[in-house]
Amino acid sequence: MDKYDVGIIGAGIAGSCLAILLAEEGKSVVVFEKEDYPSHKVCGEFISLESYAFFKSLGLPLDDWNLPIIKNLQLTSQKGGELNTSLKTGGFGLSRYKLDHALAEQMKKSGVHFHPKTKVTEVQNEMISTANGTYKTDLIIGSHGKYSPGYLKRPKTAAKRKYIGVKYHIKGDFKENLISLHSFDGGYCGISKIEDNQYCLCYLADASKLKYHNNNIRAFEKNVLFKNKKLKEVYSKAEFMWAKPLVISNIKFNKQQLYNEHMLFVGDAAGSISPLSGNGMSIAARSALVLSQLILEEENFAQLRTRYNKEWDLHFGGRVNKAELLNKLMLNPTAHHLVLKALNAFSPLRHKVVNDMQGDSFVRNFRVIR
Numbered sequence: 001m002d003k004y005d006v007g008i009i010g011a012g013i014a015g016s017c018l019a020i021l022l023a024e025e026g027k028s029v030v031v032f033e034k035e036d037y038p039s040h041k042v043c044g045e046f047i048s049l050e051s052y053a054f055f056k057s058l059g060l061p062l063d064d065w066n067l068p069i070i071k072n073l074q075l076t077s078q079k080g081g082e083l084n085t086s087l088k089t090g091g092f093g094l095s096r097y098k099l100d101h102a103l104a105e106q107m108k109k110s111g112v113h114f115h116p117k118t119k120v121t122e123v124q125n126e127m128i129s130t131a132n133g134t135y136k137t138d139l140i141i142g143s144h145g146k147y148s149p150g151y152l153k154r155p156k157t158a159a160k161r162k163y164i165g166v167k168y169h170i171k172g173d174f175k176e177n178l179i180s181l182h183s184f185d186g187g188y189c190g191i192s193k194i195e196d197n198q199y200c201l202c203y204l205a206d207a208s209k210l211k212y213h214n215n216n217i218r219a220f221e222k223n224v225l226f227k228n229k230k231l232k233e234v235y236s237k238a239e240f241m242w243a244k245p246l247v248i249s250n251i252k253f254n255k256q257q258l259y260n261e262h263m264l265f266v267g268d269a270a271g272s273i274s275p276l277s278g279n280g281m282s283i284a285a286r287s288a289l290v291l292s293q294l295i296l297e298e299e300n301f302a303q304l305r306t307r308y309n310k311e312w313d314l315h316f317g318g319r320v321n322k323a324e325l326l327n328k329l330m331l332n333p334t335a336h337h338l339v340l341k342a343l344n345a346f347s348p349l350r351h352k353v354v355n356d357m358q359g360d361s362f363v364r365n366f367r368v369i370r
């Protein structure tokens with residue numbers, strides 16, 4: 001049976017970054033990913049600039065890709081409210097297709113044993129089971145994203161409100177350095193530029209409203225999203241690159257469990273932040289950096305869990321809670337309209353709310369744990 005120091009389940013941002021960081025410090029690392037590579041993922045593809053230097057420090061040639069740098073934000077409400085402001089940190093646009101693929105290639109260069117198209121079905125003590133075999137690892141990390149995977153065998157908790165995520169790639173005459181967020185009843189839609197002159201159009205919506213439209217996405221968009229005139233205008237100007245959108249369901253946002261008796265969780269598996277914050281990916285990357293430094297320092301699993309819990313709350317707890325509150329306001333047309341009015345009227349409040357969600361820039365060799 002193959003044996004490794006660390007086994008990582010899921011090669012999204014958190015799992016791939018953690019694997020590279022640990023492998024390059026001499027750990028033997030195995031990573032399992034259920035999907036094939038490269039592939040598209042539902043995500044707004046706006047990445048906070050706080051993690052630009054970090055991805056470069058992992059070996060990704062971001063400067064060569066001539067990526068759009070996004071420094072302006074527009075918010076609109078279906079009642080006609082609008083806010084235009086600049087972003088202190090800002091972001092860059094890059095598709096998950098290209099980013100996750102580049103991270104997977106970097107994992108291989110760093111000596112990570114990477115198994116794409118390999119779903120983990122069971123985890124027990126130090127054993128990870130997949131359809132292709134069972135592996136023994138001293139430490140197991142769950143970086144499976146926002147869904148409870150089957151291998152955890154947790155009883156499913158009924159979410160109060162279920163959301164869906166829908167994504168298209170589009171082309172058209174849109175502003176290059178702008179991220180716009182247009183709200184509608186029960187959801188909001190973000191549009192921002194990525195590579196190759198394309199834009200990502202991605203929305204989050206209350207699943208019950210789609211159900212009311214017999215799960216017909218086109219009818220739902222026409223009757224619900226288009227009530228926001230700005231959004232209707234975007235759709236009318238856009239050239240859609242795919243015949244059908246990518247759709248995911250059952251989305252929820254909150255801090256999850258950071259560990260159990262066998263393993264630690266990182267990225268969205270530990271706690272997912274509302275997409276409205278535009279920094280779920282940066283949090284996934286930063287949480288991988290925090291966890292890598294703790295793993296390299298701490299051999300005792302109980303101590304590792306305690307220190308990780310403390311560090312996670314320090315780095316991310318506040319941001320996840322604030323984003324959840326803003327998410328609630330954004331989903332209600334009246335509340336969102338009033339918030340836009342208040343933000344337009346009070347510029348100190350505007351700068352605080354808009355910029356509070358982003359963190360400081362970081363690179364791999366910064367010591368982030370305290």
Ligand SMILES: Cc1cc2nc3c(=O)[nH]c(=O)nc-3n(C[C@H](O)[C@H](O)[C@H](O)COP(=O)(O)OP(=O)(O)OC[C@H]3O[C@@H](n4cnc5c(N)ncnc54)[C@H](O)[C@@H]3O)c2cc1C
Nearest residue numbers: 010012013014034044045046120145165267268275280281
């Ligand atoms: C609608 C929407 C829009 C968003 N927009 C943005 C945005 O614009 N900017 C931003 O920064 N963030 C955004 N986010 C959040 C961002 O996508 C996540 O925070 C980020 O992807 C988290 O990375 P991760 O590595 O934790 O999880 P993921 O990227 O989800 O990766 C988890 C991986 O684990 C794999 N996996 C799961 N189960 C198993 C298993 N049993 N065996 C093997 N592999 C498994 C999955 O296939 C997946 O590849 C958005 C989220 C949503 C829902």
